[in-house]
Amino acid sequence: MNLDQALRDAAEPVPPRVGQPPARRLLESIVTSPVPPPAARTDGLSPRAVRRTRRTVLAVLAAGVAAAAAFLVPNLGAGAAYASWTPRPAPLPAADRADLGDRCAAQVRATFQGVDGAPSIVHGEKRGDYAYVSVVTPAWTATCFRDRDGAVRQASIMMAPVGAATLGGAGVEMQSWAQLRTGEGLCRLMTGHVGAQVTGVEITVPEGRGGPRVVQATVEDGYFLAWYPEKGQGHGTTVTLRLADGRTVEGLSAKDLHDAPVTD
Template structure:
């Protein structure tokens, strides 16, 4: 595939940005840093395409997606027609997460930040001083979210051991703004690995939220990992899918907020 063909496919995949918070200060600041960062240090980070709620910004070696909930950058591999998935793809995946070992979490976090540094200027010191690192294991796969005072990033390790970041988010709402039952979706991008596509979700919830479930249109309920006011989950998904996905917030008193649209939460948080 030559450069012109690749460029054409990327443009065809792009969709317009809706009205939102793309013009707010955190979004503009991160966009400036992305555009002005030298590309010579870039490694094999996958090419990104929008997922329906993002605009596309082009610069020498990168397509990034910018918008929603103050600022999020979602990285997802280009979908090339004719590349089908393995029927056994993600065979060890489970709708219920298990604990990721501390050693694995540390390894994934360090490798993820190493890849983030040339693109966004984040450092290992940021990781060491993180407000929260929440992690989970589903089958052969490791996934964690790094939350600092200024930014958060979702980091995924596939079964081959390759670590990729799927989203970067700045301009988070505060605990006080979320209140007791609010939710902020900080990441909900698609990522492609050697086995196919996955949907990566991460976010922040109010103080009364004890559990988070993600309901897919195929009837699957994915149980998220929730820890210290933050949550994350991932699941296999066809390229371009996601419409109709909803989130349920289970409160400590046993009540629940159901049917929250993931698409709408990705555009703006639900504050209590």
């Protein structure tokens, strides 16, 4: 049963009222009130958004210096743990993906009985001996990690994700940024939903003996996922979006993205 629909069905309907006299009177009283008329905005961005954009630009400039020194180094900072991990992902074979997706969705539904059994899309990747999948439905998204011993762990779930229309061309919603402890230590698992123009996602992790690490995410159908060994708290981790027209959006703070999506 779809809970949301059942609730809506059980609710009391009311007719539209915007055209009725009380609503019209309220509107006229507001626009003719002695309150000074507001300054109209025509750029489509609120001042708050402008401030946020400025912060992003500054972050981009600051991150540019760090990013210049960042490079893809296999296993850097991973030590003996996660020895087969790679900064670039490999595709997850279709049969593997279907099996892991089914197991993941079953775990999610068993653990979180409030989620509906909506049709889901599974994205996946391999890095060394490990597999990672995200299960996406319109109402929730979840991730599962398959360890090298074959054990599947449900890693995260997020409810009420943003829709594709909201993300526009270059928006991004981080849908999980969980840390998982396996027998080899801690690792970080990230997934998200990106705008239609985004063709690549890279994650820059500041920790590492040789400098920042760049992790290339798997991007499929507007969704991305990546995981990497990480002992720390994720401070300073940034996300870079590569767009179809060659532009990049750099320096998006992973922490900020975890709190709120960036819409285009």
